[in-house]
Amino acid sequence: MVLVCGLTLLVASFVPPAGVHAATLKELQKQLAQKQAELNAAYAEYREFQKKLDAIAEKHNAALARLARIEQAIESVEKEISGAENDLELVRGQLETRLVGLYKSSYSPVPLYLQVLLDGRDIVSILDAFALLGRITDSDEDLFNQVVAYLDKSRDRQEELEAKKREQAEVIAEIQALQEQMTVQLKESSGEYKRLKSQVVKLREEVQKAEQAAREAAARAAAIKRHQAAANKKGGVVQPGKFVFPVDGPHSYTDTWGAPRSGGRTHKGTDILAPRGTPVVACVSGVIARTNPWDTGLGGITIWLRGDNGYSYYYAHLDGIASGIKPGVRVKAGQLLGWVGDTGNADGCYHLHFEMHPGGGAAVNPYATLRAND
Numbered sequence: 001m002v003l004v005c006g007l008t009l010l011v012a013s014f015v016p017p018a019g020v021h022a023a024t025l026k027e028l029q030k031q032l033a034q035k036q037a038e039l040n041a042a043y044a045e046y047r048e049f050q051k052k053l054d055a056i057a058e059k060h061n062a063a064l065a066r067l068a069r070i071e072q073a074i075e076s077v078e079k080e081i082s083g084a085e086n087d088l089e090l091v092r093g094q095l096e097t098r099l100v101g102l103y104k105s106s107y108s109p110v111p112l113y114l115q116v117l118l119d120g121r122d123i124v125s126i127l128d129a130f131a132l133l134g135r136i137t138d139s140d141e142d143l144f145n146q147v148v149a150y151l152d153k154s155r156d157r158q159e160e161l162e163a164k165k166r167e168q169a170e171v172i173a174e175i176q177a178l179q180e181q182m183t184v185q186l187k188e189s190s191g192e193y194k195r196l197k198s199q200v201v202k203l204r205e206e207v208q209k210a211e212q213a214a215r216e217a218a219a220r221a222a223a224i225k226r227h228q229a230a231a232n233k234k235g236g237v238v239q240p241g242k243f244v245f246p247v248d249g250p251h252s253y254t255d256t257w258g259a260p261r262s263g264g265r266t267h268k269g270t271d272i273l274a275p276r277g278t279p280v281v282a283c284v285s286g287v288i289a290r291t292n293p294w295d296t297g298l299g300g301i302t303i304w305l306r307g308d309n310g311y312s313y314y315y316a317h318l319d320g321i322a323s324g325i326k327p328g329v330r331v332k333a334g335q336l337l338g339w340v341g342d343t344g345n346a347d348g349c350y351h352l353h354f355e356m357h358p359g360g361g362a363a364v365n366p367y368a369t370l371r372a373n374d
Helices: 020-104 112-119 123-133 136-190 190-230 367-372
Strands: 270-273 280-281 284-293 299-305 313-321 336-340 351-358
Touching: 020 190, 136 190, 136 351, 190 351, 280 351, 284 367
Parallel strands: none
Antiparallel strands: 270 351, 280 336, 284 299, 299 313, 313 336, 313 351
C-alpha cells in the first residue's frame, strides 16, 4: 500500500490573512496614542484644578509680602519718631534753661515768663506766648524754631505710623480671610483631588503598559521580518522566544521542507511521526484562531493557533480536538490541543503536519525551531 504522508493543505484556503499581526501592532500603537491622549487630557484637567488652588496661594503670598514691607516701614517710622523725640528732649532742656534765665532777669513780682511756663498746655502754646511777649532774642527764636520743627516732624511721623498700622491691620485681615478661603476650598476639593490623582496615576500606568506592549510588538515584528528573510535556507532558522515542542510523546522527523509532493506541490512544513493518540500541545501561548473538527479536505481535523509572539501555527491530520479548544479560546504553551492522527489525506500514516507562519504570512521552515526545542 502506498502511503501518502505530509501533504499540505492549499495555502490559499487555510492560511490566516497575511498581515494579521501587523494589524495587531498598529492596533497597539493606536491604543497607545489613545491612552496618551487620555493622559494628556487628565493632566490638563489636573493643572486647571491646581491653578485655582495656586491662585489663592499667590494672593496669600502677595499679602504676606505687603505685610512684611508695611512692618519694615512701621519699624523705620518708629525709629524716626524715637530719634525726633530724643532730639526734642535735648532742645526742650535748652529751652527750659532759657526760660529759667528769663525768669531770673525779670523785675515783675509775678514773672510773666513763669506764668507762660505754668499756663502753657504744651510747648507750642509756650512758644506762641513768648512770641506775643516779644521778649525773645534771635538765638531764642532759633531755639524755638528747632522745637517747632521737631514737633512737626514727630507729628507727621506719628500720622504716618497710624496710617501704616491701619494698613497693617487691613492686610492681616486679608491674610486671615485668604487662609480661611484656602482651608475651605482645600477641604471641598479633597475628593476631586483624589479622583484626578487616581485617574492620572491609572492612565500613566496604562500608557506605560501600552508603550511596553507596542515596543514588544515592534520587536516581535522586527524579529519576524528577520526570520522571514532567512527562514527557508536549509533547515531554516530558530524562532526567537519560548517554544514548546508540539508533540508530547515519542516521535521522529526530518527536514522535509520543499520536498516534492503530488500535484506539483512542495512541502511547506515538517511531518512529525508519532503513534496515533499521542498528545499534541500548544507550542506557544496564544489564541485559537480556527478549527476544523471534521475529517474533511487534505488536512482533515486541523487547528490554527495565533501565538502572542506574532506567529501563527498550523496543526493538521489530528485524530481529534481536545474539549474546550475552539476559536477565540486562549491557551497556554504546553496545553493539550488534540492528538496525533491520520485524518485528511494522511490515511494510515500517523503524524502531525506542523507549519509555522511568522506574522501570519507565508510559511517558513520550522525544522530548526523544532530541533532547537526538542
